[in-house]
Amino acid sequence: MFEAPKAWSSQSMKAAQIEGVRGRISVADIRVPEPGPDDALIRVVASGICRSDWHLWNGDWEWVGMKLQPGAVLGHEIGGIVEAVGANVTSVRRGQRVTVPFNLACGHCHHCARGEQNICDNAAVPHLIPGSGGWAQYMRAPNANLNCIPLPEGVDELTAAALGCRYMTAWRAIQGRGALRGGESVAVFGCGGVGQAAIEIAASLGGRVIAVDVDDAKLARAREIGAHRVVNAHGLAPEKVGETVRRITERDAGVDLAVDALGSVATVHGALHALRKGGRLSQVGLTSQAEKGVVAIPMDMIVLRELEIRGSLGNPQSEYEDLLGLVASKRLNPTALVSRTVSLNDVESVLHDMDAFKTSGYVVITDFN
Structure with missing residues (x-):
C-alpha cells in the first residue's frame, strides 16, 4: 500500500x-x-x-x-x-x-x-x-x-x-551454472566465503567434495562443513595441484566439476588441470590487480579434453x-x-x-x- x-x-x-x-x-x-x-x-x-x-x-x-x-x-x-x-x-x-x-x-x-x-x-x-x-x-x-x-x-x-x-553466488555456481548431480565429484579452489558456501551446498546436494586452499585452518573448516578430502596447495605449481586432486578421484580421472572461488592464474589453472575429460569449470572468482581481468588459459588442453568453462555471476x-x-x-x-x-x-x-x-x-x- x-x-x-x-x-x-x-x-x-x-x-x-x-x-x-x-x-x-x-x-x-x-x-x-x-x-x-x-x-x-x-x-x-x-x-x-x-x-x-x-x-x-x-x-x-x-x-x-x-x-x-x-x-x-x-x-x-x-x-x-x-x-x-x-x-x-x-x-x-x-x-x-x-x-x-x-x-x-x-x-x-x-x-x-x-x-x-x-x-x-x-x-x-x-x-x-x-x-x-x-x-x-x-x-x-x-x-x-x-x-x-x-x-x-x-x-x-x-x-x-x-x-x-557469497552464499547465493555459490548456490548458482554449484546448482545452476555448475549443474551438479548427486554423486559427482567437485573440487572447490579457495576456501574463503564463496568457497565455504560452495562446499556446504555441494555436499548437501550429494557431491563428493575436495577442498583446495593454502591455509590449513581453512581446510580444517572445509572438512567440518562437508569436504570429503582436502589439498593444501601451498608451494605447488597449478599443474601439480590439479594432478594431486586427480589422484584422489576415482580411477585418477579428475573431478566432474571444479569451482574457482578466488580468481587468480593459479586457481584457474589448478582447477582446469583437476578436471576429468568432459569436465566443467564454474568460474566465480573475479581477478585482482595482478591479472586485471586477463588470464591465459591452456586452450589445446581444453579442446583435447573437451573441457567447459562456465562463468557464474551472482x-x-x-x-x-x-x-x-x-x-x-x-x-x-x-x-x-x-x-x-x-x-x-x-x-x-x-x-x-x-x-x-x-x-x-x-x-x-x-x-x-
Whole structure:
C-alpha cells in the first residue's frame, strides 16, 4: 500500500564512507536517501563485509567500469526491514523483512525477461547508485518490485546478509551454472566465503567434495562443513595441484566439476588441470590487480579434453525462492559461516585483515550506532 510521502532526506543516518582507493573509512552522519516512486527505503539490520568490497577498496575492477568514488558507501549483503515504499511499489510493504540482491536489475531487458536478472543489460551495483550501499543505517532499493525479495519465516536478517552475495553466488555456481548431480565429484579452489558456501551446498546436494586452499585452518573448516578430502596447495605449481586432486578421484580421472572461488592464474589453472575429460569449470572468482581481468588459459588442453568453462555471476532474482526455501527448511545454513559480528566502526580494520586473508567465514555488521 502506498504511504504518504515523507521527507526522509531531511533526516540523517550513520554510514561508513570510503575516502578513496585504500583510503580511510570514516563513520559519518549523512542524509537518509530519498526513495523514489519505484523504490523502497530499507532499514538495514545486518550487512556483510565481503571480499568484493575489499576488491573495490583496492581499486580493482576499474577495468570493467566499477570505479570507486570518494565518499562511497559500500555494502551489498543486506538483511533489513522495509521502512517506506514509493507509489509504484506493490510487491513489498512497510515492516516487511527483505533482502536485496547485489545485482540490481531493470526487469524489462531481454535477459530479465528470460529470468536472467543477474546479467541484466542495465544492471547496477549498490555502490554506483547513491544511497544504495548497505554500510549504513538505511539504504534505497531501486526498482523494489523486482529487487526487494521478501524473507520467509525461518530466515532472519542476519541469515539474509550471510546469503546476500557469497552464499547465493555459490548456490548458482554449484546448482545452476555448475549443474551438479548427486554423486559427482567437485573440487572447490579457495576456501574463503564463496568457497565455504560452495562446499556446504555441494555436499548437501550429494557431491563428493575436495577442498583446495593454502591455509590449513581453512581446510580444517572445509572438512567440518562437508569436504570429503582436502589439498593444501601451498608451494605447488597449478599443474601439480590439479594432478594431486586427480589422484584422489576415482580411477585418477579428475573431478566432474571444479569451482574457482578466488580468481587468480593459479586457481584457474589448478582447477582446469583437476578436471576429468568432459569436465566443467564454474568460474566465480573475479581477478585482482595482478591479472586485471586477463588470464591465459591452456586452450589445446581444453579442446583435447573437451573441457567447459562456465562463468557464474551472482544469482537471479527469479531463483531466490528455491534457495530461501532450503534455508528456511534448515537444509542449508548460511549463518553457520558467520564468524563474527561487528559495528560500522570496525569496517576498516576488517578490510585490513582481508589484506592477509586473516578473516574466516563471514563478517557481518549488526551494530549501526
